[in-house]
Amino acid sequence: MGWAESCLDTLKENDVRLVTYVPDNVLTPLIKCANADNYFISVCTTREDEAIGMVAGAWMAGLRGCVMMQTSGFGTLPNALASLLVPYGIPAILIVSERGTLGEFNLGQTLVSRTMRPTLDSIAMTHHTLTDEKTMPFVVDRAIKQAVATQTPVALILSPLLTGGKVFKP
Amino acid sequence: MIADCKILNRAALTQRLVAKLRDEAVVAGIGNTNFDLYAAGHRPQNFYMLGSMGLAVPIALGVAMAQPQRGVIALEGDGSILMSLGCLSTVAMVKPRNLTIIIMDNGIYQITGKQPTSTQSTADIVAISRASGIASSFWIRDEAHFDELIDRALGDGGPTLLAAKIDDQPAVTQTVRDPALIRNRFMKGLGTGRGGALDA
Numbered sequence: 001m002g003w004a005e006s007c008l009d010t011l012k013e014n015d016v017r018l019v020t021y022v023p024d025n026v027l028t029p030l031i032k033c034a035n036a037d038n039y040f041i042s043v044c045t046t047r048e049d050e051a052i053g054m055v056a057g058a059w060m061a062g063l064r065g066c067v068m069m070q071t072s073g074f075g076t077l078p079n080a081l082a083s084l085l086v087p088y089g090i091p092a093i094l095i096v097s098e099r100g101t102l103g104e105f106n107l108g109q110t111l112v113s114r115t116m117r118p119t120l121d122s123i124a125m126t127h128h129t130l131t132d133e134k135t136m137p138f139v140v141d142r143a144i145k146q147a148v149a150t151q152t153p154v155a156l157i158l159s160p161l162l163t164g165g166k167v168f169k170p
Numbered sequence: 171m172i173a174d175c176k177i178l179n180r181a182a183l184t185q186r187l188v189a190k191l192r193d194e195a196v197v198a199g200i201g202n203t204n205f206d207l208y209a210a211g212h213r214p215q216n217f218y219m220l221g222s223m224g225l226a227v228p229i230a231l232g233v234a235m236a237q238p239q240r241g242v243i244a245l246e247g248d249g250s251i252l253m254s255l256g257c258l259s260t261v262a263m264v265k266p267r268n269l270t271i272i273i274m275d276n277g278i279y280q281i282t283g284k285q286p287t288s289t290q291s292t293a294d295i296v297a298i299s300r301a302s303g304i305a306s307s308f309w310i311r312d313e314a315h316f317d318e319l320i321d322r323a324l325g326d327g328g329p330t331l332l333a334a335k336i337d338d339q340p341a342v343t344q345t346v347r348d349p350a351l352i353r354n355r356f357m358k359g360l361g362t363g364r365g366g367a368l369d370a
Contacts, residue, residue, distance in 0.1 A: 018232070018235065018236075041235065043260065043263075043264060044260075045228075045256070045257075045260050046256025046257065046259060046260060047254070047256055047257075049222070049224070049225060049228075049254075050225070050228045050254060050256060050257045050260060051228070052222075052225070052228075053222065053225035053226075053227075053228025053229045053231075053232065053257075054228045054229070054231050054232035054235070054260075055232060056225075056229055056232060057197065057217075057228065057229035057230060057231065057232025057233040057234075057235075057236070058232035058233065058235055058236040059232070059236075060217070060232075060233065060236075060353060060356055060357050060360065060362065061195070061232065061233040061236035061237045061240075061360050061362060062236050062237065062360070062361075062362040063232075063235065063236035065232070079221065079222060079223070080222050080225065082221070083220065083221020083222045084219070084221060084222040084225065087220070087221070087349040087350075088349040088350065088352070088353045089349075089350055089353060090353070
């Protein structure tokens with residue numbers, strides 16, 4: 001089983017049914033599998049903050065959800081995190097495919113990725129970087145359980161070490 | 171048509187809406203929009219945003235998807251919806267039958283100093299909504315027309331977008347700014363709270 005199936009299995013085990021996303025190349029297997037599985041309600045949104053809003057509303061109404069995006073999409077989120085998820089105590093699960101490192105070819109991606117962890121740290125949002133398939137189920141499972149129990153959002157950053165990342169093909 | 175619209179008052183229109191509600195959830199955007207909802211009399215199914223400008227419709231969409239049997243209303247201003255027009259196309263695609271969007275359009279960023287929005291001169295929210303795929307999008311002509319449209323939206327199903335041209339009056343009061351309390355009360359109102367004996 002690949003990292004994508006394994007990740008979705010862990011979401012299922014934790015009743016995370018709503019999958020919102022802004023498409024990303026590295027996330028394709030995750031999005032494809034989620035779309036193909038009737039357990040999940042998948043919605044492609046136009047912006048990442050829109051997805052955050054949907055997951056916030058759904059959670060308050062009893063449906064758990066996650067938001068999938070790439071690093072540059074995370075870059076659009078500070079206001080939605082700092083004025084919605086964190087102060088209202090909403091355990092949204094953010095799944096971010098990490099660009100900008102380990103062979104990045106686009107300087108814009110490199111710079112925006114450097115803002116991600118400092119942003120998360122500045123609002124005391126828990127984040128974990130997933131680097132291998134073996135430990136991923138444990139980290140994802142415990143991260144979701146902690147988020148729900150303590151009513152705080154969490155970011156799961158998918159490193160190229162896990163996903164292979166995106167490489168430049170001239 | 172916008173030209174046919176009587177200029178309404180947000181507080182009065184919000185009171186008119188609230189008087190019609192039963193157990194519908196209402197998600198109100200930042201500033202005057204949620205202040206007037208609060209002023210109309212707090213209900214357990216009200217959610218007041220204290221930031222995240224533009225996300226009232228996405229939050230309401232999430233509520234509508236999680237509780238398809240409950241009517242859900244998003245109250246938003248023109249400045250806020252202009253910031254997040256993409257969400258209208260998402261609503262159209264998801265087609266939640268239980269979602270009604272109400273836009274209070276005064277053509278200004280009232281709370282920040284009455285700077286004009288593009289709806290004052292050129293943009294037409296209802297036309298944008300229809301072009302985004304929400305076929306049931308209407309300008310509210312007057313109070314009686316609002317009654318007719320909202321009864322239809324709450325009864326027959328949506329998604330529906332109703333837009334009102336409103337005056338430039340600020341809200342008369344402000345919502346209590348306590349996000350944790352707002353969330354807990356809202357969840358209790360939706361039957362999803364976990365307060366147990368603490369909620370007694």
